[in-house]
Amino acid sequence: MLRRCSDGDHVILIDVELSESFSNVIFIDVPESTPKKFRGDIIFIDDESNDNCITTQRERIKETSEYKKALEEELASRQKALAIQAEEAKKLKLMLRRKKAESTRLLEIEKRQMQRVEEMRETQKKDVENTNLKEQIRFEVWKELSKLEMTCHDMASVLCGLGITVGVGTSHEVRVAYKKALLKFHPDRTSRSDIRQQVEAEETFKLISRMKDKYLPTLRQ
CATH class of the missing domain: 1.10.287 (Helix Hairpins)
Structure with a gap:
């Protein structure tokens, strides 16, 4: 609850607990229309009226050039941060795409190498088979030609x-x-x-x- 004291020149609003121990002192002009309850030289201000006063002060602060400037700076800072995040996301996406392309290229190279190895094995196997077949045919032909040469x-x-x-x-x-x-x-x-x-x-x-x-x-x- 707020207590208001006046010395004729200033108005003092004191925020106190029920025990009346002082916890905070606020110097502020209180409008004459503020509902009040009198007890001696101390004026008790209703909580609802206090809320309206604080709201009015906040609205006034929002109208100041310093507040608008700070708001603009905050907005610019957030936009800059979003732009940086978007650029980092773009770079990350590009990096992932390059990694995927490189991985695909390496897989293709490995696949072609395996194919070439398999082809070489098949060729070697075929060469061995052809060599063995040639030697068998050569022996048969040699026998026939030897008979011709002897006769x-x-x-x-x-x-x-x-x-x-x-x-x-x-x-x-x-x-x-x-x-x-x-x-x-x-x-x-x-x-x-x-x-x-x-x-x-x-x-x-x-x-x-x-x-x-x-x-x-x-x-x-």
Whole structure:
């Protein structure tokens, strides 16, 4: 409860407890319209009237330039803080997007590397299988060509055994047939996808080369 005391020049409002011990002293002008109750030289002010007085003082403070300036500064500070938060959120979003893109890129690289490793393994496996198959076919072809080489006594018989037409077997005809055989069984002219044909060409070409060194020098020009 507030007690009002007047010395003729000033009005003093004293906030006291029921025990009448002083806890706060407020110097303020009290409007004449303020409801009052008299007890000696002390005026008791109703709580409701006191609330109205405080509200009026607050409204006056709000109208001051200092209050408006402080309010504007507070608003500007909050807007600045919001702008900073928005910028930080934007940077964080961009950073997360970059991290996601980098993670995706690394996963793609790892995936391609795994694919290449798997392809290399498959290629190596296929090469081993082809090598084994080539050696098996080479042995079979070598056996057949060895029989032909053992039964032939000149270049013409070798070429005939390989399916090359020699004619009557003159020196010129044998040389022409030999050149035809070189072209027919040259390894570079065979299919790379047909392993048997490739191996047969390689071994036949070797046989023709050996027979050339053995029989062609003996042919008369």
